[in-house]
Amino acid sequence: MKSHPARNRRRLALAAATTAVVVALSFGATGAAFAQDTSHASGDRVLRVGYQKAGLLAVLKAQGTLETKLKPLGYSVKWFEFPAGPQLLEALNANSIDFGYTGAPPPVFAQAGGVGFVYVGAEPGSKLSEALIVKADSPLHTLADLKGKRVALQKGSSANYLLLELLRKAGLGYNDIRPVYLPPADARAAFEKGDVDAWAIWDPYYAAAQQALKARTLADYTALPPAGLTYNFYEATRDFAQQHPEVVSEVLVQLRASGLWVNQHPAETAALIAPKIGLDAALVEKWVRRVPYGATAITNDVAQAQQHVADAFYGARLIPQKIAVKDNVWQNSSAAARLAAQ
Incomplete structure (x- = not known):
């Protein structure tokens, strides 16, 4: 059947807009505000930022420094929380936000779907901030044990790529497991009830499962070659x-400054953001200490690392077409120079 790119993009945009509203209605007051505010107010210049509980944008929101820095440019800031990267990029596609932060896989799926975004900055990945976990008494002890098992994950998330690479290491294909696609809150419920055998997840949900559920880590990025570690991205x-x-x-300059501060002040960071995101300070400090922060421009090395992620998903037939990451990289020498100077 002949493909119709324009028609497909319209369908994607409609689906994204619908999902964005559903997500908004599902996540309380923040979501309600998001559902009501899907465009710039007349006469105002507003930067609409999508963030997740983990990540520097949550810190920047708590610090309040971005509002101060953007005021001379004539901008105010509105913040919208998302449970995971795919939902955030769906909102970006629906033009409901202007800027956001995700792991490496969500923009791969978005680019393959024709979303009009660009990579504007990157953060170094962490070997310890996401993992494949099982219950403490689970009979699963090796990656090979995953064959035929039910694994909960958010499709298109950073944990999706980790799972893909761990399966490859074990000599398994994606078809050797039974993926159960769920957002983090639903995945945790399924994990607790025993409806799934394992859960691929990232912080702070990972740290929360370790703390509250005594979950056992089956594998994380330390089981993979260093070259397999991904970046996180600002879009x-x-x-x-x-x-x-x-x-x-x-925004990128403020993110870099905030990140360098967080690296030196993990306890203070936890005390600052824990009450704002509704999590225990000790839990927040645990995942803050697992992540190295330092926003950078998208260099050739970063783009090549992201291309590896895209190729892996295409090879597993999880995206419909091969993409070129470089086509969606924002080129701005001034912004890159400002970041490098810090």
Whole structure:
């Protein structure tokens, strides 16, 4: 059957907009605000930022420094929380937010689906902040034991790539397991009830499962070669990055400054953001200490590492077409120079 790219993009946009509203209605007050505010207010210049519980954007929100830095540029900031990267990028596609942060896989799926975004910055990955976990008394003790088992995960998330690479290490294919695609909250419920055998997840949900459920780590990135470690990414809509490069640049500079502070002050960071995201401070400090922060521009090395992620998903037939990551990289020498100077 002949493909119709324009029709497919329209369908994707409609699906994204619908999902964004569903997500908003599912996640309380923050979601309600998101559902009501899907465009810039008339006459105002507002940067709409999508964030997750983990990540520097949550820290920047708690610090309040971004509002101060963007005020001279004539911008205010509105924040919208998402449970995972795929939902955040769906909102980006629906033009409900301008800027966000995800792991490596969500933008791969988004690019394959025709979403109009660009990579504007990157964060180094962590070997310890996501994992494949099982219950403490689980009979699963090796990756090979996963064959035929039910594994909960958010499709298209960073944990999806970790699972893919762990299966490859064990000599298994994606078809050798039974993936159960669930957002984090539903995945935790399924994990607790024993409806799944394992769960591929990231912080802070990972740390929470370790703390509250005494979950056992079956494997994390330490089981893989160093070259397999992915980056995390900041994304913006293509139009916003092209029309307001000074705003994107300022956000990245503030993220780098905040990240360098967090690296030196994990306990203070936990005390700052724990009450704002509704998590225990000790739990927050645990995952903060597992992550090295330091926002950078998208270098050739970063783009090549992300291309490896994209190729892995294409090879597993989880995305419909091969993509070129470099086609979605924001090129701005001024922003790159500002980041490098810090």
